[in-house]
Amino acid sequence: MHIAVFSQYHTNPDCPATSRHYSLLAQMARQHRVTLITTRTWERQRLTREFAWVPEGVELRAADVAYDNTMGVARRALAFGQYAAYSLREGLRIDRPDVIWGISTPLTAAWAAAQVARLRRVPWVFEVQDLWPAFPIAMEAVPSRLAQRQLYALEKSLYHSARHVLPLSPDMTAYVRGLGVPEGKLTTVLNGTDLDLAARATPEAVAALRRQEGLDGQRVVLYAGTFGRANDIPTLVAAAEQLASRCPEVVWLFMGHGYDEPLVRAAAARCSSIRLVSPQPRHAVFSWFRLAEVSVVSFLGLPVLDANSPAKFYDSLAVGTPVVVTNQGWTKTLVEKHGCGWYSPASDAAALALQLEKVLQAPAQLQAAGQAGREVASRYFDRQQIGTTIQAILEQVAP
Missing domain, CATH: 3.40.50.2000 (Glycogen Phosphorylase B;)
Structure with a gap:
């Protein structure tokens, strides 16, 4: 054919x-x-x-x-x-x-x-x-x-x-x-997602990446993807700055490029808890997701965006990193049903910072959510x- x-x-x-x-x-x-x-x-x-x-x-x-x-x-x-x-x-x-x-x-x-x-x-x-x-x-x-x-x-x-x-x-x-x-x-x-590529994110690969990036002893929140208008990057930056004042051991990595890159770059210059990471090839991105304790998948609060099917959502769960989502559609339903993530309202920086602080203070909950995410990814993704x-x-x- x-x-x-x-x-x-x-x-x-x-x-x-x-x-x-x-x-x-x-x-x-x-x-x-x-x-x-x-x-x-x-x-x-x-x-x-x-x-x-x-x-x-x-x-x-x-x-x-x-x-x-x-x-x-x-x-x-x-x-x-x-x-x-x-x-x-x-x-x-x-x-x-x-x-x-x-x-x-x-x-x-x-x-x-x-x-x-x-x-x-x-x-x-x-x-x-x-x-x-x-x-x-x-x-x-x-x-x-x-x-x-x-x-x-x-x-x-x-x-x-x-x-x-x-x-x-x-x-x-x-x-x-x-x-x-x-x-x-x-x-x-x-x-x-590509489970064969996700399997490259071994503990050894992640440990090497952590040393390479100078992240030993620090806890990581990751946003990986386009810095586009629809991704509500200003809210993420504001949440990262609020989180930094309460959890100084947390580093928020922004990995990608796009429209709001200058905004992220300026935030990284004034706040040591925010880092801008250059885009990574697809086959390497999974180690970055596994390095993080939690990732964030954000969009503006527009009904049409609730239907999105973002790659970073699948990639994060595939390596056992739970996700905070900000749209009210099917991703919210999925993470709440399977216990592999959390919801925070779109464009609410204070609520997002508080949600992240809460989950980072519950390591057992993070571990359980990560394992649930792996199981969901293996079964459906x-x-x-x-x-x-x-x-x-x-x-x-x-x-």
């Missing part, structure tokens, strides 16, 4: 980003022909050279389209349009696929996949990584009411034209179901299991 994959952002484990589709494509390419239509956005951001850029057996078609999360709305829209045009052209040039797998975000990538599927008369499967256009509209990136209506109409048409829809969280699935998509067309496939589910769906919808 020939699978054509439309994904604007391809990464591999050498990149400072989740490598979800690298793992899934590697698994599928063992049995099927796979053509990936993507961009070279992340290729220049590789931090190591341990892994091939694409898995063995994957045919690559890549456009040279620049993109980063500091771009303004107009520049981002141009990048989206450039990839959509490229992928539409390449999708009509490649050998006719048996099925197309369109991955959003952005929504324009899924649109291109749908157009190629229509023109080549093949079925397509729509993977929903974020709720578009609800997310950019909530972030006030689409001020025009006419444009909003057009984007919502496009979104709904894509859900209905796809043979199957794969949302990355239960809340996303509920949202899509609410647009009238039949239950039989929906399968929730969590973002998940394994990308090999998730890949088997996705492959079965692609095989089922192919003629």
